[in-house]
Amino acid sequence: MRIVVLGASGTLGTLLVSRLRADGHEVVEASRSTGVDAYTGTGLREAFAGADAVIDSLSKVTLSAATAIEFFTTTAGNICSEARRAGVGHLVCVSIAGAADGEVNRRYGYYRGKAAQEHAYRTSGLPVTLIHSTQWFELVPLMLQMTTLGPVAVLPTMRMAPVAAESVAQLVAQEAIRTSREAERGGREPAVRTVAIRGPETATAAEVARRMIDVLGSAGGKAPQRILEVPLFGRAMAGGGLIPDAAVVDGVTLEEWMDRQRSAPSDQGGPVEAREAVPSLDPSAEGLHTEEVLEAYDYVIVGAGMAAAKAVEGIRAEDGTGSIGVFGADPAAPVYRPDLSKTLWVDPEATLQGSLMVSGPPVLEGAPDENTRFHLGTTVAALTPDEHSITLAGGRSVRYGRLLLATGAEPRTAGLEPGERVIYYRTVADYRRLRELATPGAHVVVVGGGYIGSEMAAVLTQNSVRVTLVVTGEPLLTQMFPAALARTVTQEFRDRGVEIVEGRLAGGTERADGVDVRLEDGTRIAADAAVVGVGVEPRTELAQAAGLAVEDGVLVDEHLRTGAHSVYAAGDVARYPDRLLGIRRVEHAAAAETMGKIAGRNMAGAGRPYRTTPFFWSDLFDYGYEAVGELDTRHTMVEDWAVGEDGEPDHSTGVVYYLNHLGAVRGVLLWNVWDSVKLAREVIGRTAEEPVTEPESLKGSIPLG
Missing domain, CATH: 3.40.50.720 (NAD(P)-binding Rossmann-like Domain)
Structure with missing residues (x-):
């Protein structure tokens, strides 16, 4: 045998x-x-x-x-x-x-x-x-x-x-x-x-x-x-x-x-x-050096997500030996977060291990060095900038030389309490739990037709899950896409088998074997699980209690510094001066990566301004897009579509420009148009200095193929 x-x-x-x-x-x-x-x-x-x-x-x-x-x-x-x-x-x-x-x-x-x-x-x-x-x-x-x-x-x-x-x-x-x-x-x-x-x-x-x-x-x-x-x-x-x-x-x-x-x-x-050392996401894995919290670190990072992982890289680009302590309430090590709603659901070869931004054993790429310690599952209860110290949930005080707030954002709740079968989709744990529930033939209610809701409805459907998508209005994504494109996308969802229900979440109950979702008009939907994606709020409580300036995020300057000495902020929680679009806060992966890296370098003395205007992207069945800036249909939209054999616009390929009342482009949607983010940024920058008087003249600024 x-x-x-x-x-x-x-x-x-x-x-x-x-x-x-x-x-x-x-x-x-x-x-x-x-x-x-x-x-x-x-x-x-x-x-x-x-x-x-x-x-x-x-x-x-x-x-x-x-x-x-x-x-x-x-x-x-x-x-x-x-x-x-x-x-x-x-x-x-x-x-x-x-x-x-x-x-x-x-x-x-x-x-x-x-x-x-x-x-x-x-x-x-x-x-x-x-x-x-x-x-x-x-x-x-x-x-x-x-x-x-x-x-x-x-x-x-x-x-x-x-x-x-x-x-x-x-x-x-x-x-x-x-x-x-x-x-x-x-x-x-x-x-x-x-x-x-x-x-x-x-x-x-x-x-x-x-x-x-x-x-x-x-x-x-x-x-x-x-x-x-x-x-x-x-x-x-x-x-x-x-x-x-x-x-x-x-x-x-x-x-x-x-x-x-x-x-x-x-x-x-x-x-x-x-x-025996085992490569692991967990906080005691060899290479993550979490066996002991030190009394002081040269650099402390509060939050252990994407921005934190890139901040470690940034620090090490300038300072190869300074001690770094990363404190994250989430027990999972940093992963490339877009994979949780994209690749891990549609690529059979993809694994959580492959999505890690920080690996365990020193022999693996991305492993932290011996002077970097990740303290996962550890909550920071208070920040005292004047004393250069943080206080952990257990009462222990840890001193720092410079500190980065990378606390991210948390999901808004909407009448249905999180539970074993009610998932406000955000973390590795959420992904694992949904994977257990979303088996072929299972019925999942997705509440919210925005960015995350539409992505989850699409990937679940592609995994043979029956999906009911609850949205506040049709067509889908009308806050982002021109009306004709939104209708095309909505029809694609229906053709793929997604049931679309208009309504607002009022509440519901969780059972041992499922959930009952209740809408404001009295509609009730029974399912095996519910995924709720109705937006997020920046985690600013720690900063606010420490006396930092907070306004829909922690306010920072062009070097990502807060008003407190030696305290920086990056990622979802940071409200920063975008060189092309002005003061804004961005909740996308590219922002967390690029801001985290620059914040880390600046903590170590680089003094570099943050000059990136982040982009974002999504995949919805066979459609895919990249975008820069404000995709807000309240702006004037100029649509540049490919032309089909019938002479009508072909919504499989195109570029949409979003202009403010002054004629400056504030956002660009690249619909199945790739490798053009740099061109989109150039258009935004150029029209900010020289607004267009004839919006239709923008057509052709970015090639369709």
């Missing part, structure tokens, strides 16, 4: 490999050291080829929920995808008792991550066995390594029935072999089976640690004089919420386990797989 063991270089993985091979099975060792990376998906396809079963024994050391959730959901998703492609007969996942219990995982990030992993496997549709083990004996030395400071260690109040890793390995191997043989014989196993294992005795983590130190002299190389217990993680864990009622009972006691450790050549100090 051919069995793939993921995490083969770790404690459990090593035991599994040895046991399976001793029983005569062909084992594929899959770990980063063998060129297989479950997080990026690298090597999974080759490893799974011809496999009868796959065992997921991956682990991740963290107390951060964001870290754990990102790692385990990503790896599980990649494993399921490749297992399905390879026709693997069975998956076995080593999970942990109590992980899915909200009372247990509420305060313990690692358990929340394991719960997310279980959910990914349970909903995959593949035959899966979940092994719920209580904590291993081997975990306690690792916990001591992480929490010992001088003579004192602090462990959570955690009542458990620890088991030996050898026993877990034996059970996992048996399950993989048994279920694979059942599949070969044509037996029908349930899609998901759960088997729990617990030790023969119960104790708290602190009690186990004390006994280990008494007998072995140290645990994980640590021998603290005092072990304190802190009830950080709630009553359920302290009261034994980690101990399953119905379980296979391991026969190995702590004393027996310690006898084996005495005869071992050295104290290994904990599971090896937990120490």
Whole structure:
């Protein structure tokens, strides 16, 4: 039998490999050291080829929920995808008792991550066995390594029935072999089976640690004089919420386990797989250097999106060694945000990993250097410019030399509260959740017919999802496009199967299996999920509380400096002087990238003015466009369309110029006309200095092909 063991270089993985091979099975060792990376998906396809079963024994050391959730959901998703492609007969996942219990995982990030992993496997549709083990004996030395400071260690109040890793390995191997043989014989196993294992005795983590130190002299190389217990993680864990009622009972006691450790050549100090560096979006990945928040940084960036990622690049272009601390409330690392509503839905080869703007391991392009630390899932509660300090949500103060506000924008809510099936589409987490819900044949209501709403309606439809698009009026995008083009686009949506409903969102309710959306005229729409895109607001609360000038964004000068000494702003939150169009705030990717880069360079002393007028773009089925400036149909519009064989305007290709009352072009729409953004900027600049008196003379300024 051919069995793939993921995490083969770790404690459990090593035991599994040895046991399976001793029983005569062909084992594929899959770990980063063998060129297989479950997080990026690298090597999974080759490893799974011809496999009868796959065992997921991956682990991740963290107390951060964001870290754990990102790692385990990503790896599980990649494993399921490749297992399905390879026709693997069975998956076995080593999970942990109590992980899915909200009372247990509420305060313990690692358990929340394991719960997310279980959910990914349970909903995959593949035959899966979940092994719920209580904590291993081997975990306690690792916990001591992480929490010992001088003579004192602090462990959570955690009542458990620890088991030996050898026993877990034996059970996992048996399950993989048994279920694979059942599949070969044509037996029908349930899609998901759960088997729990617990030790023969119960104790708290602190009690186990004390006994280990008494007998072995140290645990994980640590021998603290005092072990304190802190009830950080709630009553359920302290009261034994980690101990399953119905379980296979391991026969190995702590004393027996310690006898084996005495005869071992050295104290290994904990599971090896937990120490293995794994490329990851999560904040503890090697290369993101988030294991510690420093007392001070030369540069602090508040916000961890696109502008922040480019600001790091800008700083490094001027200062190669200064310390940088990036603090982001979002637990996901920066991604190229347009991919969330474009490429990831229509390109089968696209992955979230490929959309990363900051990668984990130092060997990968885009990895931050050793003096750059990303603190993701970390909220900045206050900014005090006079003291050059920020205050984190937990009360800790961090000093800075110069600071960038890249806090971005947040979605406007509109009568329907965000939830598991109500998504105000903005983040990586939103993308992941919508991917789970938007399966072929599912029904999704998209509320809002603007930029993001129209994009999401189009890509969901292209993924065989039934879409109802709620708009305030028809035709679509009349605030941006000339009437004839808007009618053409609206008809394209209908021809593709999108149901368009006029109305305004009044409210609704979320059910366990769907949503009910209610409009102001009383119309009710039942669906599997709702995506709401009705605009965003800049996140200015931090700046406003710090006394910075705020007016639909944080006001900055041409160097992207605020009125406070050494504080800059960039991206969605910044209201800046555009050299062509005057004071404005832009919510598009190109603005975040270009402003972030210049802000970073200026923080490091470059003194460069920001001279870019950003462009934006979208794809709507087979139509695509790029645009610069103000696409506002309240302006005078000059339409320059290709001509069809019938002599009528052909709305498949054209340029639209938007002029103000003075004859200055304020915006240009390039409809299926490419590589002409520079020409569009030139037209805007030229007409600002020399307004046109005959608008029709603009036709031909930008070639159509």
